[in-house]
Amino acid sequence: MSLTSLGTFFLNVKNKNVIFNSCPMIRNSINPKTQDTLLKFGYLGRLEKKKGIELLLNTFTKLPKNKARLLIGGIGDDGYFLSLQNKYFQQENIKFLGFVNPDIFLQDLDILVVPSLWNEPFGRTIIEAYQQGIPVIGTKRGGIPEIIDSEKTGFLFNPDNPHDLLKIINNIIQNPFIIYKMRDSCIKKSEIFSANT
16 A cells, blocks of 8 residues: 555544565675666566556667667466567567566666556565666556655656656666666665665
């Protein structure tokens, strides 16, 4: 349940705080990013319509193929998964990887995208990305805006306006230094979600 929805249930409470779920801390060494010309964006999760995967895929069809690649880690229902693969198979900047080890998958990314169309209560993959020093682009839905500090640990966009996501990604392609400057903030933010804090 997000902080916004809690406000309607506890109107007369003076102290309103959300205690987030904890995430086990990953102790992998963080690989330095190469800052080459091909930025690696990633999606990690189940391939379902409500997760916004089609919004993300459609956005990547509008981007320069030699500047950004989308790596997709996850599976879905066989029929839906195959329909996505068939529709986007010819896109040379989109790669479906199927089931992946999240830790290994995230180490290879420059930025993670969480394009959920539904109100995600808690985006665990966001915290896992932060632990690797990876910023996140997420939707202004559910609990996602509560864990992404806009322009510090990532970016937020309105999924009802697909141009918002395209604008953010184009800005990152033109100014990749902005995401590399976020790495320390992401790691620091991840520590809030440690069971030891």
